[in-house]
Amino acid sequence: xxxxxxxxxxxxxxxxxxEWQSESRSMSGIMTTALICFVSVxxxxxxxxxxxxxxxxxxxLYWMILVFAASVSLPRTFLQxxxxxxxxxxxxxxxxxxxxxxKALFNIVQMxxxxxxxxxxxxxxxxxxxxxYLIFALxxxxxxxxxxxxxxxxxxxxxxxxxxxxxSAAMSVPLLVxxxxxxxxxxxxxxxEILTSGEKTPIAMFAYSIATCLIGPVVYSKxxxx
Amino acid sequence: MEKLRNLLLLVGLPLATIHGVLVKDAVGFQYxxxxxxxxxxxxxxxxxxxxxxxxxxxxxxxxxxxxxSWDVRANxxxxxxxxxxxxxxxxxxFFSRIQWGAYWQNDPRQTSFLLVTxxxxxxxxxxxxxxxxxxxxxxxxxxxxxxxxxxxxxxxxFPRLPQIENNHPNGTIMKGNLKGxxxxxxxxxxxxxxxxxxxxxxxxxxxxxxxxKVNNYGDLQxxxxxTTDTPVVxxxxxxx
Numbered sequence: 001x002x003x004x005x006x007x008x009x010x011x012x013x014x015x016x017x018x019e020w021q022s023e024s025r026s027m028s029g030i031m032t033t034a035l036i037c038f039v040s041v042x043x044x045x046x047x048x049x050x051x052x053x054x055x056x057x058x059x060x061l062y063w064m065i066l067v068f069a070a071s072v073s074l075p076r077t078f079l080q081x082x083x084x085x086x087x088x089x090x091x092x093x094x095x096x097x098x099x100x101x102x103k104a105l106f107n108i109v110q111m112x113x114x115x116x117x118x119x120x121x122x123x124x125x126x127x128x129x130x131x132x133y134l135i136f137a138l139x140x141x142x143x144x145x146x147x148x149x150x151x152x153x154x155x156x157x158x159x160x161x162x163x164x165x166x167x168s169a170a171m172s173v174p175l176l177v178x179x180x181x182x183x184x185x186x187x188x189x190x191x192x193e194i195l196t197s198g199e200k201t202p203i204a205m206f207a208y209s210i211a212t213c214l215i216g217p218v219v220y221s222k223x224x225x226x
Numbered sequence: 227m228e229k230l231r232n233l234l235l236l237v238g239l240p241l242a243t244i245h246g247v248l249v250k251d252a253v254g255f256q257y258x259x260x261x262x263x264x265x266x267x268x269x270x271x272x273x274x275x276x277x278x279x280x281x282x283x284x285x286x287x288x289x290x291x292x293x294x295s296w297d298v299r300a301n302x303x304x305x306x307x308x309x310x311x312x313x314x315x316x317x318x319x320f321f322s323r324i325q326w327g328a329y330w331q332n333d334p335r336q337t338s339f340l341l342v343t344x345x346x347x348x349x350x351x352x353x354x355x356x357x358x359x360x361x362x363x364x365x366x367x368x369x370x371x372x373x374x375x376x377x378x379x380x381x382x383x384f385p386r387l388p389q390i391e392n393n394h395p396n397g398t399i400m401k402g403n404l405k406g407x408x409x410x411x412x413x414x415x416x417x418x419x420x421x422x423x424x425x426x427x428x429x430x431x432x433x434x435x436x437x438x439k440v441n442n443y444g445d446l447q448x449x450x451x452x453t454t455d456t457p458v459v460x461x462x463x464x465x466x
Contacts, residue, residue, distance in 0.1 A: 153372055157368050158355070160365070161356055162355060162357070163355055167352060170348050171348050171352055171369065174344040174345040174348045174373075174376075175348075175372060175373060175376055177345070178341065178376045178379050178380055178384065181341075204383075208375075211375055212375065215371070215375060219371050220368075222364070222368060
């Protein structure tokens with residue numbers, strides 16, 4: 001049991017380390033994500049600076065920024081493997097579930113950073129008042145996990161297609177719409193919108209994120225050898 | 227069996243339509259005479275839900291067996307489901323305009339079905355991105371399995387969330403609120419649409435499997451009985 005767990009752990013950590021090392025060479029992925037988040041918040045600020053936006057619209061804009069930033073930047077982890085022709089290497093040295101988990105964990109960290117950046121900028125620049133920081137944080141956290149795991153598997157599925165970058169974004173956005181919908185409800189509630197059971201939204205989002213985290217590796221292991 | 231089905235559809239569909247027109251008006255609608263669109267609207271999302279579930283199941287079978295006929299079945303089921311989703315949206319939009327005053331009401335069920343449409347639209351977009359049939363089938367199957375989760379949430383959970391205000395009544399049939407002539411016509415049309423769906427699905431999947439066999443002519447020769455002694459050879463010429 002212990003040796004099995006340690007071999008899993010070492011494979012996942014190896015993938016995670018590789019992701020971090022290749023990212024740290026140029027910081028391209030993190031910089032791109034941060035730039036998209038920053039520019040998006042500035043655009044929202046520039047179109048709303050003369051007006052006060054209500055909680056629901058504010059929450060909608062917040063999640064739109066997150067989901068589009070994620071759909072552009074997160075599938076990159078798998079797409080790059082195909083581009084650099086290193087995907088076969090992983091097929092030789094690691095189990096598919098471990099590869100998925102390593103990349104998903106990297107994407108979750110990246111998404112959490114993006115969520116943090118967007119949240120801080122949004123609160124400062126778009127002037128929305130957060131009434132409940134706990135629900136705001138929990139909604140962001142569960143949303144980031146769901147978005148990262150879904151975008152990871154979308155990237156994995158699209159990685160062998162001819163137009164992989166466009167396709168991965170086109171595939172991940174519809175799959176994320178439900179999470180976004182829940183996220184908007186929870187965030188709007190934390191901004192003060194009166195919504196029945198809005199405070200329970202993070203529970204549903206956590207349930208969804210667990211489901212996607214469980215299904216993702218199973219689906220990936222099936223397309224792994226193609 | 228086929229004759230019985232054809233007879234049922236040929237005779238049953240017009241009769242059920244006439245029965246639907248003659249049935250007593252339902253109460254509680256702004257224009258009760260137009261509420262009859264319900265008879266045709268109601269089976270569409272049910273058929274779509276059933277077909278999308280079947281599509282996910284066939285995708286799983288493809289992943290397990292790598293038999294291309296399962297991919298054909300999954301694609302056929304999803305294609306037919308898209309037709310039913312379109313019919314649901316169209317009939318729902320007219321119903322919404324007549325009874326609620328606007329074509330689009332931001333009703334949770336309308337919205338959730340639209341979201342399901344976008345998910346499965348990307349399934350078909352994805353299929354076009356692969357030229358290799360095996361890769362296409364495998365990745366489409368993986369996507370269909372991934373899409374099944376949001377589809378289930380959007381269809382069964384989202385419209386029933388406590389914070390969601392819904393124009394669509396929840397559990398009308400389960401609570402026994404669909405009674406009398408309305409219930410009879412609904413059941414009649416539901417049965418007939420189910421038969422029609424099964425027939426169209428079988429036609430589409432059989433055509434797909436035949437197409438597959440024609441494309442894999444060599445495999446067909448190896449697996450399906452006696453073959454011709456001399457293979458067909460066509461002359462080809464390459465122009466300068």
